[in-house]
Amino acid sequence: MNFIEVQDISKTFKVNKRKAGIPGMIANMFAPKFEYKEAVKKISFNIEKGEMVGFIGPNGAGKSTTIKMLSGILCPDEGKISVGGYIPYKQRKEYVADIGVVFGQKSQLQWDLPVIDSFELLKAIYRIPEDKYKKNLDRYTDMLDMNGFINQPVRQLSLGQRMRSDIVASLLHSPEIVFFDEPTIGVDIIGKETIRSFIKELNEKDKVTMIFTTHDMQDIEQTCNRLIIIDKGSIMYDGSLHEIRNKYGTSRELIAEFNEETRVQPINDVIIEDKEDRRVSFTFDNNVTDVNKLMHEILGKYSVRDITVKEPEIESIIQKMYTGEAFV
Amino acid sequence: MKISPYMAFAKKSFLQKSAYRLEHWMGILNTLIRLVIYVEIYRALYGGRETVDGITMSMVTTNFILSLGLESFFVVNDYYLSSRLYDGSIATEMLLPVSFHGRMLADNLGTAAFKLIFHFVPAMIVACLFIGIQAPAGPVMFGLFILSALLGYGVLWSISFLFQMFSFWLMNVWAVMTIKNVFINVLSGSMIPLWFMPGFMRTLIGFTPFESIYFTPVQIYLGKITGSEIILGFAKQIIWIVALLLLGFMVWQKGQKKIVVQGG
Numbered sequence: 001m002n003f004i005e006v007q008d009i010s011k012t013f014k015v016n017k018r019k020a021g022i023p024g025m026i027a028n029m030f031a032p033k034f035e036y037k038e039a040v041k042k043i044s045f046n047i048e049k050g051e052m053v054g055f056i057g058p059n060g061a062g063k064s065t066t067i068k069m070l071s072g073i074l075c076p077d078e079g080k081i082s083v084g085g086y087i088p089y090k091q092r093k094e095y096v097a098d099i100g101v102v103f104g105q106k107s108q109l110q111w112d113l114p115v116i117d118s119f120e121l122l123k124a125i126y127r128i129p130e131d132k133y134k135k136n137l138d139r140y141t142d143m144l145d146m147n148g149f150i151n152q153p154v155r156q157l158s159l160g161q162r163m164r165s166d167i168v169a170s171l172l173h174s175p176e177i178v179f180f181d182e183p184t185i186g187v188d189i190i191g192k193e194t195i196r197s198f199i200k201e202l203n204e205k206d207k208v209t210m211i212f213t214t215h216d217m218q219d220i221e222q223t224c225n226r227l228i229i230i231d232k233g234s235i236m237y238d239g240s241l242h243e244i245r246n247k248y249g250t251s252r253e254l255i256a257e258f259n260e261e262t263r264v265q266p267i268n269d270v271i272i273e274d275k276e277d278r279r280v281s282f283t284f285d286n287n288v289t290d291v292n293k294l295m296h297e298i299l300g301k302y303s304v305r306d307i308t309v310k311e312p313e314i315e316s317i318i319q320k321m322y323t324g325e326a327f328v
Numbered sequence: 329m330k331i332s333p334y335m336a337f338a339k340k341s342f343l344q345k346s347a348y349r350l351e352h353w354m355g356i357l358n359t360l361i362r363l364v365i366y367v368e369i370y371r372a373l374y375g376g377r378e379t380v381d382g383i384t385m386s387m388v389t390t391n392f393i394l395s396l397g398l399e400s401f402f403v404v405n406d407y408y409l410s411s412r413l414y415d416g417s418i419a420t421e422m423l424l425p426v427s428f429h430g431r432m433l434a435d436n437l438g439t440a441a442f443k444l445i446f447h448f449v450p451a452m453i454v455a456c457l458f459i460g461i462q463a464p465a466g467p468v469m470f471g472l473f474i475l476s477a478l479l480g481y482g483v484l485w486s487i488s489f490l491f492q493m494f495s496f497w498l499m500n501v502w503a504v505m506t507i508k509n510v511f512i513n514v515l516s517g518s519m520i521p522l523w524f525m526p527g528f529m530r531t532l533i534g535f536t537p538f539e540s541i542y543f544t545p546v547q548i549y550l551g552k553i554t555g556s557e558i559i560l561g562f563a564k565q566i567i568w569i570v571a572l573l574l575l576g577f578m579v580w581q582k583g584q585k586k587i588v589v590q591g592g
Contacts, residue, residue, distance in 0.1 A: 013588060068589060073422045075585040089584075097425035108420040110340075112347075124336035125424055 001082075002046035003209060004070070004177070009079030011040045011065055039065040041233040042079065047211065049176075052203045054224035055213040058322050062233040063213040067181050070211070071101045084176060097126060100170035104182035107166055109154045115165045116150050119172060126173040133172060140168045143198050160191035167195065171202075178202075180212035184219055196222050217315045231322060241314070249317040252291065254282040256298055257306040264302070270294065333426050334434040341438030352446060359400045359451045366392045366519070367459060383523045387550060390462040393455045394549060395518035395542035400451055401443035402481050402541075403436050404488040406505040410495035416590040429489070429580075436485065465551025472558060473549040479565035483540045486572035487512070493576055496583030511536075517543035537568040 017035045018028045040062040047053055055063045068074040069081060072088030072095050081088055086095040109118040123133045141147055144164045149157060157165065163183065170178060180199070184192045200223050202208050214220060220227060220241065227244060229237040237244060257279045264272055264280050271283040282294065291309060298304060345352075370388045374380060409432070412418040421428065455461065464470040491508050495501050513519045515538035522530060522543050533539050544561040547553045553561060 068419065071423060073419050073589065074587055092422065093425055093427060096423050099423075101423050103419065106416065106420055108423070112344075121336055121340065125333040125426060127333070 003049040003051075003084055004045075004047035004211075005080070005082045006046070006070070007044050007080040008042045009040060009044075009066075009069060009076040009081060010038065010042055011062075011069060011074060011077050013037045013039055038233050040069070040076075043230070043233070043235055044079075045228060045235065045238055047209065049209055050203070050207040051226060052199075052210045052224050053212075053226045053228060054220040055211060055228050055230060056215070056217075056220060056318065057213075057230035057236075059215075061230045063230055064181055066230065067101075067179050067211065067213060071099060071179050072096055097173070098176050100173070100175035100178040102163075102167050102170045102178070102180045102183050104163065104180075104185040107154065107162060108169055109162070109165055111155050112153055114151050114153055115146075115157070118154065118165075118169060122169055122172055128173050132174065136172050136174060137168070140171060140198075143201070144168060144194060160187045163187055163191070164195065167198070175208070177209045177211070180210065180214075182214055183212060184214060184216055192216070192219070199223055217313075217318060221314060229318070229321060236321060244317060245311070245314070248321060249312045249314070250286040251312055252284055252286050253310045253312075254284070254291070254294065254298075255308050255310070256280050256282070256302070256304050259303040259305050262302050267294070267297065333424075334430055337426075337431050337434040338438035338441070341435045342442045345439050345442040346446075355400070355443075355447055356451050359396055359447070360454060363392055363396050363451075363455055363459065366396075381523070383521070386460070386462045387523075387552075388521055389459060390550060391517065391521045391546050393452070393459065393461050394546050395516070397448055397452050397455070398477055398480065398542055398545070399518055401440050401448040402484050403440040403443055404485050405432075405436055405439075406488050406492065406509075407501070408432050408435070409492045410499070410501045413495050413587070414499060414590065418587060419589045422587070429577075432489075433485065440481075462550065464549050469548055469551055473545050476545040476548050476561065476565065479562065479569065480541045480545050482569040483537050483565055483572070484512070486569050486576065487537060490572050490576040490579065493579035493583055496579075496586045512538055512541065515539065516541045517546065537572065540565045540568055 013036070015035045015037050016028070017033045018024050043062075043066060055066065057063050065074065069076050070083065070088060072092045075089040083095070084098065086098075088095050109115065110121065119137060122128075128136075141150060144167065146161075146164055146168065149161050150165075154162060154165070163186075167180075167183065183199070184195055187195065196219060199210065199212075203210050203223070212219070212224075225240060227237065227239065227241050228235060255275070257277070259278075261278060262280070264274075266272065267282070269284060269288050273281045273283070275281055282298070284294065295307065298307070367389050370392075371385065374385050374388075378384060409418075412421055421431075424431070464473060487508065491504055492501070494504050498504065515522075515533050515536060517539060518541075522533060522539060525533065540561070544565060548558060548561065
């Protein structure tokens with residue numbers, strides 16, 4: 001049995017559909033119209049202990065809804081969820097004692113109190129033994145470089161500082177699983193880097209199972225070995241980052257810079273495009289055209305000064321998947 | 329020091345309450361003004377007589393002092409659940425490994441403890457000195473009065489608890505809560521002493537939980553009910569608490585599945 005098992009879960013929200021303006025308001029008061037929005041449609045996946053999985057998808061794809069069902073906040077309309085033997089929404093109280101959740105857009109810290117006071121409150125709530133609390137607190141605040149602001153009220157913190165505090169808050173009780181819902185949203189590059197390496201170390205050293213959603217592909221590239229792509233409530237892809245490149249990112253662009261103005265002759269299955277400064281771009285599919293042969297052909301025929309081959313950015317691959325191009 | 333999570337919540341709300349000093353002084357003033365108005369209305373209605381239908385003026389005064397006094401620290405936050413559903417913080421709330429209801433109660437009790445010390449006590453001293461209160465009908469009755477008052481709080485809290493569960497279906501429960509509070513004000517004896525209600529109304533109110541909140545403790549304090557009537561009063565209070573909580577939990581079970589986290 002897998003550590004996390006999700007089987008055919010669905011969640012539908014009822015949305016009040018209202019026309020704009022005063023006539024719309026009056027109509028809505030007497031005969032409200034509702035619309036059903038399927039946020040998640042029959043999603044299934046399994047996650048093993050110690051895995052680090054990235055959830056990505058465009059806004060409104062159902063990522064956060066899935067995370068909220070996994071963490072026991074929302075109850076799925078259909079389907080089964082089991083995490084470490086618990087059924088999250090049924091055994092909420094016992095279950096949440098073993099997990100940690102970070103919502104990038106919602107803080108669990110007390111707005112008016114210094115960060116450390118919120119931590120103390122969590123210590124009481126989770127009944128964390130003193131020595132374990134002390135050990136975790138010292139270790140995490142050190143790793144995330146928090147000593148400068150731990151005594152400041154939360155409302156005075158920058159977004160990056162608040163996010164780091166929230167991450168520590170969710171880890172003080174040493175949870176076995178941590179859910180991150182957009183942990184790097186709005187954080188600057190250095191802050192993101194700190195958070196990523198922290199997450200990575202926690203996964204590698206402490207074998208904490210992690211699931212996180214993000215819009216930043218860098219987060220995924222640097223931390224996750226497995227990727228689940230959700231769009232319009234369904235899973236579009238579930239596999240490794242490497243595989244996604246092999247499968248969908250097979251196009252390559254070769255750019256040659258020539259010593260003199262050159263007219264390149266057409267080559268089969270290769271799109272040729274003239275660029276400024278005596279440069280020419282050759283776009284081809286890695287599975288159809290062999291790079292070696294193509295390079296030999298170009299180098300043999302023309303006088304070349306420089307040559308580079310680019311593989312597509314993971315961002316553009318995902319972008320193509322969202323818009324559906326990758327499946328054509 | 330190791331304290332239970334619920335104690336931590338109660339302590340937090342106790343400390344938070346002390347942050348708003350002006351509100352606090354105004355609260356005491358509010359209790360005293362209402363007390364004076366209610367007492368003066370009845371003094372005018374009595375027109376100088378000592379008793380009306382066997383009810384003395386000092387009984388009426390005592391009824392008001394006690395029920396308004398209790399009301400001043402019987403804290404229930406009717407909007408605890410709905411405010412959390414409204415701003416989406418229900419999400420972080422549900423992630424805490426504690427019972428939501430226990431946490432809600434602890435939060436209310438923390439505030440209640442603060443109000444008991446800093447609102448009830450000063451208001452009581454002023455009221456007793458300047459308006460005058462009847463002595464309790466004996467030390468035993470006084471003890472029973474305190475017990476009954478605690479159960480009265482239980483009833484008040486349970487009513488609010490049940491009504492709060494409507495928040496799952498109605499994002500705005502203000503109207504529902506206002507109607508509920510009107511019923512409590514009129515039928516619990518804190519505005520009109522229930523002795524003056526016509527016979528059939530008294531019987532009718534006897535079948536509602538409202539008289540268990542303030543009126544039953546007042547009756548015990550004054551020695552108006554004795555023996556088996558006291559036992560019946562306690563029984564009613566306990567039955568109402570159990571029934572309302574059970575019903576509330578049933579609605580909670582249904583409502584929990586309808587949780588929607590607003591704001592992303």
